[in-house]
Amino acid sequence: MIVGLHHYLLLGALLFCLGIYGVIVSRHAIRVLMSIELLLNAVNINLIAFSNYVTTSTLRGQVFAVFIITVAAAEAAVGLAIVLALYRNFRTVDMDHYNLLKW
């Protein structure tokens, strides 16, 4: 079967929903960060698929994807620094113990 645009979009949607599930369900703070990276990669798959099938001359999707990779790298670094600071204060990375904002 010839692979078309909607195959890639469906794959991106599946990966995005796996990432959403991971963000909701994970107890380990670093696994939440990994699921966020899955979300960003799913969006990147969509953009590159669009660049290949729709905007083939200007490659806008690929330029956008490079920006998303940049921002994702910056966000992963800052997120892990936050997790390290949290670990230093709480002695755990269990998200169920980060409940200081609960009333």
Next chain:
Amino acid sequence: MAQIIQSVVFYVLAALLLVSASVVVGSANIVRSAFALVLTFTCIGGLYFNLNADFVAAVQILIYVGAITIIMLFGIMLTSRSETIVEEKSGLFIRYLGVVPAVGLLILLAVFLRRAAWDIKAATVSDTAPVIGRAFFNEYLIPFEVASVILLMAMIGAIVLARKGAKRT
């Protein structure tokens, strides 16, 4: 012939990708999740090659596999003392509840992406790096500069947040 190869590569990489992404979100062991994440990023890089995006595929493997997984593994190493290893998963209720928005969103996306009338053009295979480079310096110059400022801010922020003795009066 090329289309058959593209299809086979797509299905193999997509299957491997979905399996390893499931291991990332579902495994109890966080180190296994991190290594499954490496496999996920590599499969996505392979899919980019399949989509004629050679430069972005190389960037994906360099940045994601080469840097972000390393930083994740360092984060796991620095936050796992033997008495605080989180090995248990969330309760069954939360796991079942988490399936609901994920599956709902999947159904919504699948229905609408099937119905949309995408304006599909023929793929042109070319060297993407010069085109992307020219786009960075002509049409997307301001986002390019802003991205470098973002990276500088992230570097400063990460250093300030993660250093020891950060108590100030």
